[in-house]
Amino acid sequence: MRVEVELYRGDAHVPERRVGLIALLKAVLADELAADRRRAAFNLRFQPIEDPEDYPGPPLLKNRQSGYGYLNVMAQVEGRVIYRHPHSVKGLLGPALTALAREIDASEEYWSFRIDAPGMDDAPVRRLPPPVSGAMDVDISRSARLSFGVRPAAEPELPEFDLVESVLPPSTEDQRVTVVLAPGIERLLTRELPLSDRVEEGGFLFGKAYRRPEAEERYVVVVEHVLPAEHTGASLMHFTFTGDSFGAMSRALRDRHPGARLVGWYHTHLFPAVGRMGLSGTDIDLHRATFRRPWQVAALINYSEGNRVLRCYARSDATMEASSLWSRDDNSDRYRPAASSLGRQ
Incomplete structure (x- = not known):
């Protein structure tokens, strides 16, 4: 078996080329294998030991698969061991x-x-974030002594959501955020x-956000576009x-979806859904630290x-709570309620 x-290639991790590992090892260990290089048979044992450091190159x-960061290499010729040594993979x-x-x-x-x-096949595979260059930390508590100031931007007031014009039936659920999936979005996310x-x-969710006229701090978010994240x-x-x-997201929002706004984000969990809260503590921390508008949502697939x-979630006073979902992917004239989830287990 090969x-x-x-x-x-690059920080987007685009597949560029596949090379045979055995041929690569024969070239790398040419001096150690000497004249037996062409006839050598290899026995490789990868060790589940983390080795997170990069090979500095350049490049x-x-x-x-840094969780399998080491391997034992043994080379034999006609049953005779000619080389045996542990190595870091990188x-x-x-x-x-x-x-x-x-x-x-x-x-x-x-x-x-x-x-x-x-x-x-079961070795953990990582899509590693690109290296950061040109970054600096700014302590905004010292902004009075800096050559520039930092202050929150004024948040424009959200328009009211018209339940009649939207063909969305009035919801009696006392939820902070109701999520409305525009036609095609349910099909995209669930299939x-x-x-x-x-x-x-x-990735990111683009669309529109509204405040509900009948209740304070209650919102409707309409998801119109889905953008897989880069980098x-x-x-x-x-x-x-x-x-x-976020830089790539901002450019896409400006150039491809003028008039829309960032209404939230989505990500996947690679295991079946359970009845309780689906977001992890890390997910909740990311959302509350990064998506700070009270109407921005976290979609979990x-x-x-x-x-x-x-399923979709929005911030509550202390953590996150499930949001009701409405969709119109069945070609009806009105949105249909989808309880708290869409798709199939």
Whole structure:
């Protein structure tokens, strides 16, 4: 069975080239294997030991399966052991992969790789965030002594939501945020949006936000567009935005969806939905720290064995609470209630 290394280009981790791992090892260990190189058979054992550091290159190289950061290499010729040694994966493959990367595109500064081998299918794969450059921390408590000031921008007042004109039936639920999925959005999120079953995915929700005229601090959010995030980090149990993620989002909002606003975000969990709160503590902290408007929502897609369950949450006084969902993907004239979730388990 062929064992391969997949090389990815850039901070978007675009697949670039696959190379045979055994051929790569024979080249890397040419001096150690000497004349027996062509006849050598390899026995490889990957160790589930974390090695999060990058290979510095240049170019910079990341192991997307850094949870399996070490391996034991044994080479034999006709049953005779000619080489046996433990290695870090990045230390062993880094020189050859960075040389290949420079050959492909000498101007690209950022690459990553993963091992495609029997037994590695369950190895945690990470989509690593790009390196940050040119950043600085600003202590706004010292803004009076800085050459510039920092203060919150004034928040424009939301328009009222007209229940009659919207063909959305009046809701009697006492919820802070009601989420309305424009036609096509339910189908996109619960069936059509490409999702990985190896790492969590996420992105942004664009649309419109309204205040309900009959109740204070009650809102209606209409989701009209879905934008998968760029420049993110992810693993089987983790998803991270970066500053570049928000920069790309702002440009897309300005250039492709004028008149819309950022109404929230979505991400996946790669296990079936449960009845209780679906968001993790990390998800809640991210939302409350980053999506600070009281009407912005966190959409969660539980994705397991091809099935998807969609739920939405909005901030409450202390944490997050489930939002009611309405959709119009059944070609009716009115939105239909979807209880607290859409999709199938």
